[in-house]
Amino acid sequence: YDITVSCSDFIHHFTISKNFTIAVSDVNEAPVALTLIPNILPENSPTGYVIGQLQTIDPDIYSVNQTFQYTIVTDLSHTFELKNDKLILKRENSVEMCITQPDLCPHDYEQTTSLLVRILVEDNGVPRASQKFWIQVKITDANDPPLNLQLDKNIVIENSPIGTLIGSFSVEDQDLYQTHTYTLLNENSFTSSGFFFTIEDNDLRLVRSPDYEQEQFFLITVQATDNGIPPKNITSDFLIEILDTDEIPDTYTFISNINDIISNDTINNLINGINPVRITYLPQSAYFQLSIGRIIFLIEDRYRDLYLHGYDGTQLNELNFSKPICASLTESPYRLLCTSNVTVVNPRVVYDNNDHDGHLVVTLLTLTSNNKTMTFSKPLRIKFENITLTINGQQKESIYIPKDNSTSLIIGSIHAIDVAAAGRPVANIILNENSSLTYPLEIVNSTILKVRDDVNFSSSNSSLTFNVSVLVTTTGEDSRIVEKYLTVYVKEKNDFNFILSNNKIMENSHENTSIGNFIVEDGVDNYTIILIDNANERFKLNETNLLTAKKYVEHCHLNQTCPLNHEIESIINITVAVNNQITNETLRFVTVPIEIEDENETPYNLTLSNVVVPENTTINSTISILNAIDVDFNQTLTYTTTNPIFTIVDNRLILKQKLNYDKRQFIPIIIRATDSGQPPSSVIIEYEFLAGDNA
CATH class of the missing domain: 2.60.40.60 (Cadherins)
Structure with missing residues (x-):
């Protein structure tokens, strides 16, 4: 730098100036x-x-x-x-x-x-x-991928109906308040084809009823995708186990000839649970044969140790049933065709071939399968007689006719067959006019059985029963007259047995789930069933089959809108009308209770009483109270978390580690509430705790 310095004497008025040069030397300075x-x-x-x-x-x-x-x-x-x-x-x-x-x-x-x-x-x-x-x-912030994809239950019982809830999926996600979509990518089995599962919201449900005998395990692949930008996902495999259950048959059939080939019609009747024969007629000579026939039934269980027993109300049962022998019928679905030979082991002493009235043996059948026992609903009825009456080609011992408008009613063509002669018709049938019994029937044109023209049942205040004596003349060298009896029941049009084959349905069942079939027995007409009161459109009829009618909506219990809710209505009454099929006259109104069976439902509305924690909070302090709602009565809830900063005792969230606000201001936590139902069900919720600064 160049500078000039001047010096002045103000007394003498002198000034002197001189130029100087100043050199600045460099000094290294620190960054700023x-x-x-x-x-x-x-x-x-x-x-x-x-x-x-x-x-x-x-x-x-x-x-x-x-x-x-x-x-x-x-x-x-x-x-x-x-x-x-x-x-x-x-x-x-x-x-x-x-x-x-x-x-x-x-x-x-x-x-x-x-x-x-x-x-x-x-x-x-x-x-x-x-x-x-x-x-x-x-x-x-970036979108974090979901983690720890889980299925809370992976077991389902075979034959469970379509729509059955197997379990619920859940994930953990750092990004709180995101929603997740669950997608079924694949399902594999060793033998079965087609799809058995679907995912609704986060619930795994059945779209096809599984069969343990076909498949014990399924391997499914599921992907959970969040709604972040861009979306992230996680994919996991889950093993679904099918539990075996005893599938004891509900019907059987009897075939009199042990050498007969079992027809397709017989097998189809067994598959559909139909046993149309009430009484099997055998010739009297069959009573003394080594075997009188076979009991045939279907079973869908493998590895079963089966026994068939009979009980006829006496100390020594007349009939004996051999240990069933089963052979494979179909593989998909898996079915075994089982047969048991029937023999007379304790014959009635007074019975012989000259007992023209015949001999009826009624036996309850009990099937034991792997130490579990069931009794068939219909007993085995075998009548040993040579002469049997038929009406319109069907063997009959009784008929039903209406009380009103039955004068001159034609019942049908009456005949008799000789069972001992391979079903050959007999020569002549007449009503026994010398019988002490009175009855309102007559036979015209040799074979037409009808109500007499002078009969009017309308004035009677009660149902009537007549035992009609019928004289049958047999053919052949040993021709004889045999007296048979035909029981006639005169009933009101609305006098019949009306049942629903099953009246129980699981709550939360999906639309079109079958409940049972309406059955009319021992009536005098053909009938039509009409659903009058469908309980606010919750049920519907398909011919005689009662079905659920409303779609199940996930989480409907939040606003109490579930169509079938055991906790609100354990029994729902419906009303049906039984109409005459021809005249459409309503014969009876019947109120039928439908039992809503309980299903363990998932807890909901999991909340915390507090989500702010001061950083100087003492370890082991209770920082929040947990609460969740479960619509199932008398259940307890267990709360758990995987976050190591906290632990849960009963419903108290407790701090286990010291907090530092400067290091961490937000603490994500995932809490699971699991109920004590069977099988257990749980709900997961994500929260974010705020660590408060005390400075």
Whole structure:
């Protein structure tokens, strides 16, 4: 620098000036500022991600063209490294562990929104000068993938109906308040074809009834996708186990000839649960044969130890049934065709071939399968007689006729056959006019059985029963007259047995689930069933089959709109009308109770009483009370969490680790509430605790 200095004497008025040159020598100065451009780190970035470039402000940088050396001196989470002037990410988040072990996720946005790193900057001046600076790295949110895809139950009983709930899927997700879509990608089995499962919301349900004898396990692949941008997903495999249940048959049939081939009609009747024959007629000579026939039934269980027994109400049962022998009928569905030979082991002493009235044996059949016993609903009825009456070609011992408008009613063509003569018709049939019994029938044109023209039952106040004596003349050299009896029941049109084959249905059943069939027995007309009161359109009829009519909506118990809810209505009454099929006259109104069976339902509305925790909260303090609602009565709830910062005792959420607000302001937690039902069911909810600053 050049300067001029002047000196003045104000008394003598003299001034002197002189020029001077001042030389400034350089001194190396320390850096004064450090910035990172950019300073943004997206969470879950990979190792090697370049965050930004360091830029230093130094007073000497322009005069001597200085360079700088950078060194990290403080990095509490050991997250960063330097390459020249670049700040590099050296530690990835262990995304799978962010919830349960948050220390393994240093740059997790849900835990902290920024990180601090202290860097030493040293220049190359003489002597070298340095300074330390704190750099803030801002963490930005990114969509975290869902984790820990689980299915709370993976077991279903064979033959469960379509729509049966197997279990519910759940995931954990760092991003709170996201929704997740569950997709069934694949299902594999060893032998079965077609699809058995579907996913509604997060529930795994049946779309086809499984058969344990066909398949004991299914392997399904499920993908859970969140609604973040871009969407993230997780895929997992689940093994679905099918539980075996005793599938004891509900019907059987009797075949008199043990050598006869079993017809397709017989098998179809067994499959459909039909046993149309009430009484089997055998010739009297069959009573003394080695075997009188076979009991035939279907069973759908493998590896069954079967026994068939009979009980006729006496101490020594007349009939004996051999141990059933089963052979494969079909593989899909799996069915065994089983047969048991029937023999007379304790014959009635007074019975012989001259007993023209015949001999009726009524035997209840009991089947034992693997130490479980059931009794067939219809007893075995075998009548040993040679002469049998038929009406319109069907063997009959009784008929039903209406009380009203029955004068001159034609019942049908009456005949008799000789069972001992391979069903050959007999020569002549007449009503026994010398009988002491009175009856309202007559035979015209040799074979037409009708009500007499002078008969009127309308004036009677009660049902009537007549035992009609019929004289049958046999053919052949040993021709004889045999007296047979035909029982006639005169009934009101509305006098019949009316039943529903099953009146129980599981709550939450889906639309079109079959409940049972209406059956009319011992009536005098053909009937039509009409559903009059369908309980607010919750039920419907398909001919005689009663079905559910409303679609089940997931979580409908939240607003009490479930069509079938055991907790609200354990019994629902419906009303049906039984009409004459021809005249459409209503003969009877019948109220039928439908029992709604209980199903264990998932708890809901899981809440916490508090979600803010001061950082100086004492360890083992109760910080929140948990509560959930379960519509199933008398159940207890168990609460669990996988977050190591907390533990749960009863319904109290307890702090287990010290909190540091500066390090972590938000704490995600996932809580599961599981009920004590069978099978257990659970609900999962995600919360975010706020660690409050006490400074």
